[in-house]
Amino acid sequence: MPATAVIGLQWGDEGKGKVIDHLAARADVVVRFAGGNNAGHTVFVGAEKYVLHLIPGGILHHGSINLIGRGVVVNLAALLKEMEGLEARGIPVAERLRIDGRAHLIFPYHMQMDGMAEVWRGAGRIGTTGRGIGPAYSDKVARTGIRLSDLLDPETFRTRLKAAMAEKTAVIEKVYGQVAESYEHLFEETRRAVERLRPLIVDGGALLRHAHAAGKRILFEGAQGTMLDLDAGTYPFVTSSWTGVWGIAGGTGFPPRSLDRAYAVSKAYCTRVGEGPFPTELSGELERRLREQGKEYGATTGRPRRCGWFDAVQARYAAALNGLDGVILTNLDVLYGFDPIRVAVAYRLPGGKVVTEYPAEHPALGEIEPVYEELAGWQDDISGALSFGELPAVTRAYVRFLERQMGVPIASLSVGPGRDQMFDGESAAAASWVKA
Numbered sequence: 001m002p003a004t005a006v007i008g009l010q011w012g013d014e015g016k017g018k019v020i021d022h023l024a025a026r027a028d029v030v031v032r033f034a035g036g037n038n039a040g041h042t043v044f045v046g047a048e049k050y051v052l053h054l055i056p057g058g059i060l061h062h063g064s065i066n067l068i069g070r071g072v073v074v075n076l077a078a079l080l081k082e083m084e085g086l087e088a089r090g091i092p093v094a095e096r097l098r099i100d101g102r103a104h105l106i107f108p109y110h111m112q113m114d115g116m117a118e119v120w121r122g123a124g125r126i127g128t129t130g131r132g133i134g135p136a137y138s139d140k141v142a143r144t145g146i147r148l149s150d151l152l153d154p155e156t157f158r159t160r161l162k163a164a165m166a167e168k169t170a171v172i173e174k175v176y177g178q179v180a181e182s183y184e185h186l187f188e189e190t191r192r193a194v195e196r197l198r199p200l201i202v203d204g205g206a207l208l209r210h211a212h213a214a215g216k217r218i219l220f221e222g223a224q225g226t227m228l229d230l231d232a233g234t235y236p237f238v239t240s241s242w243t244g245v246w247g248i249a250g251g252t253g254f255p256p257r258s259l260d261r262a263y264a265v266s267k268a269y270c271t272r273v274g275e276g277p278f279p280t281e282l283s284g285e286l287e288r289r290l291r292e293q294g295k296e297y298g299a300t301t302g303r304p305r306r307c308g309w310f311d312a313v314q315a316r317y318a319a320a321l322n323g324l325d326g327v328i329l330t331n332l333d334v335l336y337g338f339d340p341i342r343v344a345v346a347y348r349l350p351g352g353k354v355v356t357e358y359p360a361e362h363p364a365l366g367e368i369e370p371v372y373e374e375l376a377g378w379q380d381d382i383s384g385a386l387s388f389g390e391l392p393a394v395t396r397a398y399v400r401f402l403e404r405q406m407g408v409p410i411a412s413l414s415v416g417p418g419r420d421q422m423f424d425g426e427s428a429a430a431a432s433w434v435k436a
């Protein structure tokens with residue numbers, strides 16, 4: 001039975017929530033391996049809208065186990081709130097959710113430090129989601145982090161929290177001039193939270209390896225996107241985790257060679273939230289129209305997203321790094337009325353050199369000029385199309401052009417937010433996708 005990965009090809013917000021939901025219907029285990037509640041995965045079930053931040057998308061389907069892997073950073077208050085929200089809508093969360101005890105925790109001091117670090121960065125700010133992601137991962141790497149399993153024994157937790165807070169409180173109060181939360185309050189609150197979660201804590205890696213050996217279908221749910229990856233992305237304007245396929249083994253305990261298939265989700269254009277280079281970014285009326293037609297506002301922070309044309313140089317790079325079996329192209333319907341549609345196929349570097357490979361050094365990205373090809377657009381509403389063949393000829397030509405540019409087949413397409421607004425691509429990749 002396949003172990004399949006679905007990750008983001010661009011800067012996040014590609015519509016992974018819907019794609020995961022589609023595959024989760026057949027999965028036995030759905031797993032988050034990186035990031036935290038900086039993510040926001042939106043799923044429509046009929047007219048009902050669900051926004052998931054930490055809990056894997058399979059939670060909406062009965063029959064699947066949903067694992068928060070060890071590579072995720074968990075804000076306990078946010079997790080409990082998300083669980084309660086789903087329970088109030090009739091979803092049996094405790095039955096379907098498991099959390100790896102090795103997952104590190106986000107505490108209020110991490111969020112406080114996230115906000116203050118942004119202030120100190122001034123003009124060089126990253127535009128983080130303010131959820132404490134960077135500071136929590138920093139603590140993990142510095143070996144001062146606290147893991148979920150550390151909470152199970154009150155004395156271990158007390159010792160680790162005291163040690164962490166002595167340093168954090170000094171930084172928050174003496175460097176940032178802020179008031180830090182009291183140790184006693186945080187200790188008591190966290191202890192209460194962990195009692196609710198205790199039955200859900202597992203060794204996630206072991207769970208996955210056993211599930212795989214038993215022939216179960218496993219789905220790895222990416223968060224953010226390849227260009228926000230700590231190593232592969234537009235550093236330092238990235239998140240603090242490994243968002244690509246390479247993050248799965250480290251973030252779960254599932255052996256890398258056991259992964260069967262990898263797909264990436266990409267919009268038919270580009271968006272980005274937060275700061276950092278974005279070569280094909282639009283401005284003025286074109287950007288405003290794309291944002292309105294695509295309802296491009298962050299699911300987690302509500303921030304308006306920066307919008308631009310599809311960047312084939314970036315997409316080729318991200319596709320090659322992830323070693324993809326196929327791409328799932330989303331939001332194709334959003335492009336109606338744009339004519340011509342432009343796609344960046346190369347970059348002109350400062351000095352005039354034209355390259356088709358993504359440049360390694362990001363400072364160049366701020367100054368590059370995209371080299372565009374223009375394609376005919378369409379005026380029709382395509383959100384009712386039920387198959388690739390029903391799309392207008394110019395839309396099909398656009399999809400084939402992206403496919404050739406990326407060098408990866410488009411396995412599936414999405415033309416709207418609904419569960420049924422999705423169909424297979426025309427290439428052979430569609431066939432293996434159906435079995436994923």
Ligand code: IMP
Nearest residue numbers: 012038039127128129133238239273274
């Ligand atoms: P952080 O992950 O909150 O530290 O934010 C770092 C960068 O990643 C910022 O540019 C955020 O806007 C971006 N980011 C984090 N999570 C997401 C996401 O789920 N979608 C899109 N951008 C994100």
